[in-house]
Amino acid sequence: MTPAGEFAIAALIVLGAFFLFVGSLGLAKLPDLMRRLHGPTKATTLGIGSLLIASMLYFLLGRGELSIHEFLISTFLFLTAPVTAHMVAKAHILRDKSSRKKLPPTGRRAGWAAVEGPPSQPSEPS
């Protein structure tokens, strides 16, 4: 393995570990669930992404073979991370009764769609 490749792999590993650490620090330090969601959903996918690129480079430069497993893991994580963040945020919105009173009125007949669902009587064309 060339020194440049080794340096690139080491830099990517340290970068990924830094992003993982920052994501967990955000989860531990921030005061509110909606703000705590920012840390893990963005920084951890970046951290996992650069760790997987480092692993791919390591097996490509060390053994001379391209491994596809990292593509699978990173694709799966990039597809599922927004879904889990959306599910957690939706559970938080629907369970939190105190923040529901602070919502401004919508100014229409129907309320907020995420909280109250669709209007009970659909508007008839007159």
Next chain:
Amino acid sequence: MIALASAIALIAIAAAMLMNLYRLLVGPDVPTRVLALDTLVINAIALVVLAGILYDTAIYFEAALLFAMVGFLTTVAYCKYMLRGNVME
């Protein structure tokens, strides 16, 4: 150089997992604990990939893929349970 970087990354990921564990134990409400568990699974995936680099084997990737799938399913099932009181209706 790779061994040094892996040691630094191991320390950083261990600290991150300790912070996730703190949020999992202290977290004021249930969605926060679910989010902490999801982040703990992602850190475990990073640890498994790092072990694959450190031990120079490719057999850890299946474990990482299984961790990713099971972690996603667990989070979605917990969120469904929080919302509906039931996982499959």
